[in-house]
Amino acid sequence: MATSTGADLPTVDDDSRVYWDGYREGRFLIARCGACGRVHHYPRPICPFCWSDQVAPSPASGRATLYTYSTVYMNDLAPFRDRLPYVAAMVDLEEGPRVMTTVVGCEPAELRVGMALVVDFQPLSDELTAPVFRPAL
Numbered sequence: 001m002a003t004s005t006g007a008d009l010p011t012v013d014d015d016s017r018v019y020w021d022g023y024r025e026g027r028f029l030i031a032r033c034g035a036c037g038r039v040h041h042y043p044r045p046i047c048p049f050c051w052s053d054q055v056a057p058s059p060a061s062g063r064a065t066l067y068t069y070s071t072v073y074m075n076d077l078a079p080f081r082d083r084l085p086y087v088a089a090m091v092d093l094e095e096g097p098r099v100m101t102t103v104v105g106c107e108p109a110e111l112r113v114g115m116a117l118v119v120d121f122q123p124l125s126d127e128l129t130a131p132v133f134r135p136a137l
Ligand SMILES: [Zn+2]
Pocket: 033, 034, 035, 036, 037, 038, 047, 048, 049, 050, 051, 052
């Protein structure tokens, strides 16, 4: 794992802590609105569809499809320079939200738009774990 300077790590606050705790425990949580029933991700305390604050974590299936991607071969900024090449991707979660992430576990040349992916979890530090995606078997 690349060494983190700390500056590249997400800031965990009271609204996002439950999601980060879930990732660390291997549970992929997304946000569901109790008012309109729609889901979104990344989680926000206010529903982006109806502006309700009745948003709560909800388990997601972890299944997704690859919408688009780019393989990054050059990036001089930490921690990315230690991860080259890496895949910056947008994936469509089974529940609907389109999210920015990275795809791991295969060569970039093996990626195909529309391919099935599943969530995996990648530690960023002792406290933080990020959801990533890998090809579904
Ligand atoms: Zn809503």
